[in-house]
Amino acid sequence: MLKLDISQVTGFLSADSLNKLQDSVNDANKSLYSKTGKGSEFLGWLNLPGNVSDNEINEINDCAALLTAKSDIIVVIGIGGSYLGARAVIDALSGNFNSLLHKNERKSPLILFAGNNISEDYHYELIQLLDKYDYSIIVISKSGTTTEPAIAFRLLKAHIEAKYGKPEAKSRIAAVTDKAKGALKKMADTEGYKTFIIPDDVGGRFSVLTPVGLLPIAAAGFNIKQLLNGAKNMMNLCAEKKPLDENPADLYAAARYALYQNGKVIEILASYTPNLNYIIEWWKQLYGESEGKEGKGIFPAGVNFTADLHSMGQWIQEGIRNIFETALRVESSKHSLIVPDDKENLDELNFLSGKKLSDVNKMAELGTMLAHVSGGVPNISISIEKTDEENLGGLIYFFEKACAISGYLLGVNPFDQPGVEAYKKNMFALLGKRGFEDIKQKLDKNLKL
Numbered sequence: 001m002l003k004l005d006i007s008q009v010t011g012f013l014s015a016d017s018l019n020k021l022q023d024s025v026n027d028a029n030k031s032l033y034s035k036t037g038k039g040s041e042f043l044g045w046l047n048l049p050g051n052v053s054d055n056e057i058n059e060i061n062d063c064a065a066l067l068t069a070k071s072d073i074i075v076v077i078g079i080g081g082s083y084l085g086a087r088a089v090i091d092a093l094s095g096n097f098n099s100l101l102h103k104n105e106r107k108s109p110l111i112l113f114a115g116n117n118i119s120e121d122y123h124y125e126l127i128q129l130l131d132k133y134d135y136s137i138i139v140i141s142k143s144g145t146t147t148e149p150a151i152a153f154r155l156l157k158a159h160i161e162a163k164y165g166k167p168e169a170k171s172r173i174a175a176v177t178d179k180a181k182g183a184l185k186k187m188a189d190t191e192g193y194k195t196f197i198i199p200d201d202v203g204g205r206f207s208v209l210t211p212v213g214l215l216p217i218a219a220a221g222f223n224i225k226q227l228l229n230g231a232k233n234m235m236n237l238c239a240e241k242k243p244l245d246e247n248p249a250d251l252y253a254a255a256r257y258a259l260y261q262n263g264k265v266i267e268i269l270a271s272y273t274p275n276l277n278y279i280i281e282w283w284k285q286l287y288g289e290s291e292g293k294e295g296k297g298i299f300p301a302g303v304n305f306t307a308d309l310h311s312m313g314q315w316i317q318e319g320i321r322n323i324f325e326t327a328l329r330v331e332s333s334k335h336s337l338i339v340p341d342d343k344e345n346l347d348e349l350n351f352l353s354g355k356k357l358s359d360v361n362k363m364a365e366l367g368t369m370l371a372h373v374s375g376g377v378p379n380i381s382i383s384i385e386k387t388d389e390e391n392l393g394g395l396i397y398f399f400e401k402a403c404a405i406s407g408y409l410l411g412v413n414p415f416d417q418p419g420v421e422a423y424k425k426n427m428f429a430l431l432g433k434r435g436f437e438d439i440k441q442k443l444d445k446n447l448k449l
């Protein structure tokens, strides 16, 4: 079960500032559950964990099994909300060195990602690798028109068809997209790919518990039913009409908003285990795209401790005091490793002999928290019991629910992302896409071409 501790925040706030937010949090919940708030057409994620049927789960698992049976590698193509959630869960659950294992030592295919960048070298090197292995593709795009995944799919579709022939290639491709619109849907229908639908009312960054996340996660060999169960338990725990101290998502949203009102405009999410790095990346997208608009929003940053204590640690300890830190903790590790005793003690580490590494890590966590709090950085702590499907499902839903409440507390629409269009328009204009001629003229003028 997830535990939220805000005891190291209250000292930075006036005595009743959190209690004062109870009414605003109630209003935010009311808007959310009555679907009367901003962006209410995108609230499908709210009840999603209870709405995915056993049939859907079986269909996803069956498709994953088909792809898995014929693949050493599965390439998942997607960007943003169609990428980060799956990667976050797969990285968290896979062994740290899974990618280095021999294919026969791995229980499931290696999951690689594409379409999240336009790097020529990345895609060239991926294709070189795919020449040597059996592989399949899961291509994900809600709009079906996003440039980065479309380019990657064009490249890999040509490669997989040349490698296996069209009929076999078709059986190695699954698409996840809109039920009706977009180029990917059209292509999937024309080519006859196995297709999963993203519900209309679930936006990209809230879509990890739809086939967007579930299909790649199942293909990586993980239990999506347990992931959904964990999310469902959290959904029930964070339901409407609970006082702040009984509702972790609401309390997290209220604490960060109270800090924001006190000038803390940057939240740093810190993890102490490298396999959670992409949970941080997913969280950054969720909060960044949901809150950063209308000149408002907490800037979501991430650090990986203890590595970043030797780089960003200085800034956090003594830089501008406009930050707060949220530590993401895992109570038990999967394996046990003890620091060995050494008779000679040349490294002077015998004070740690016999201690579990996870206990040393916990003292690093505690020491860091105490140092940062005394340096003027409020600290929120989020702990999960262990890194498994159930706990990750709970963590995902917790962050989603808190993000929606946070957005409503700020007064923005947490479910749109108008700002991401600006770069796309410029890119299309610069690349000479039809319909963007006016923008091209303006850009040329700015660039003095």
Ligand code: PA5
Binding pocket: 079, 080, 081, 082, 140, 141, 142, 143, 144, 145, 146, 149, 203, 204, 205, 206, 289, 417
């Ligand atoms: O959260 C979002 O909506 C975005 O990050 C999208 O997921 C991202 O732009 C990819 O869009 P699409 O799935 O339409 O290709």
